[in-house]
Amino acid sequence: MRAAVAAVLLMAAPAWAQDRPVIVADSYPMAYFAERLTGGAAEVRLAVPEGRDPSSWRPGLSDIIEIQAADLIVLNGAGLSDWTTRAALPRARTVETARGLEAAFIATETITHSHGEEGSHSHEGVATHTWLDLDLAAQQAEVLATALGRALPEATPDDALTTLLSDLQALDVQGDALVADMPVPVIASHPRYEYLGQAYGLSVTSLDWEAGATPDAAQLIELRGRMAETGAGVFLWEAAPPDAAREAVAALGLAQAVFPPLAMPPEQGDFLDAFRQGLSDLETALTTSE
Incomplete structure (x- = not known):
């Protein structure tokens, strides 16, 4: 496992078998934000297998079952993971961090191409990588912090959001x-x-x-x-x-x-x-x- 994500685990065991609350994220930025905001009090897992692209990955039935069992499911939104429109995810335990930011979405041209075993897919409609604008990333982190505070208040340090936003702002200035x-x-x-x-x-x-x-x-x-x-x-x-x-x-x-x-x-x-x-x-x- 890459050193960069030692604390962000790939999905390996059923959520119900863990002692800590389990958070499943559909992309690395959302997993990173969740890890920062919970400070290790929750187990954060990246749903997408290592080396696969979240925009083209399609979960199997066993993957969906594990995702559904999580204490909180964190999605980027903006059309990044289109499988989420077809999977029956528990609405009360799912947060789409880009919801409410639609006015900032960027429309894109249609480009169809393939990525190896993921097969063909298109970049169309809305640009998906919202976190590359750090102001939007900060707003997504705030949405996530609110959801964590409701779903897992015991796993959310009070100062974690302030520290994360400060780090993002410093990079935004750069x-x-x-x-x-x-x-x-x-x-x-x-x-x-x-x-x-x-x-x-x-x-x-x-x-x-x-x-x-x-x-x-x-x-x-x-x-x-x-x-x-x-x-x-x-x-x-x-x-x-x-x-x-x-x-x-x-x-x-x-x-x-x-x-x-x-x-x-x-x-x-x-x-x-x-x-x-x-x-x-x-x-x-x-x-x-x-």
């Missing part, structure tokens, strides 16, 4: 400092960064490149076209690319940054660590491209 004036054009390897761009002064154009793969000739031609259209000088990867991929993009004159979208746990550190490193990497790329 993000606000990235761009001083007009939005800066950036090209991303995958459609994940709508909220990041809107929050921190980036005009993001998304491609549909598979994480960890080297772009082929047709993809590089498309990238050159997008560069000409947008004037972008920065390329944003969702994961560290192979050397050949980095070299191919560098040959086009693009500065590069890696910013994990964080729907799943980062390879190193926790949510704050990965977000901070992503902002630092992005700042370096923006400076290099000037």
Whole structure:
């Protein structure tokens, strides 16, 4: 198990067999927030298996039974986990943290593609990665804290929300400092960064490149076209690319940054660590491209 989520356990045992209350989250940010807010007084589990994408994962019957048995089920909302619209989840024990933030949702174009064993799926309707705008993430943490206070008051330290919000605000300030004036054009390897761009002064154009793969000739031609259209000088990867991929993009004159979208746990550190490193990497790329 990754060191970043030592306290956030993958689902392994029935909720009713545990001594502590069990919280099941549909994405890593929600699991991280729940862990911070409960301070170890609850067992927080990530419903999605390691290495799978929450936006395309489909739970089996046994998965749904375990999720239904949790003391609290935490969903991101904004269409991230579409299986939740078909599963019979206990409404009294389910909280959708983005509910009430609909006015801030970003509409998206339809992009259909595949992710290995997850099969084909589409990014359409609403951008899902709301937590990449840390102001929205903070509002989601507040919604979660309220739900925890009702459902598991004994597992919610009084000062945990204040500390978490302070940490998120500090990072938000770092993000606000990235761009001083007009939005800066950036090209991303995958459609994940709508909220990041809107929050921190980036005009993001998304491609549909598979994480960890080297772009082929047709993809590089498309990238050159997008560069000409947008004037972008920065390329944003969702994961560290192979050397050949980095070299191919560098040959086009693009500065590069890696910013994990964080729907799943980062390879190193926790949510704050990965977000901070992503902002630092992005700042370096923006400076290099000037």
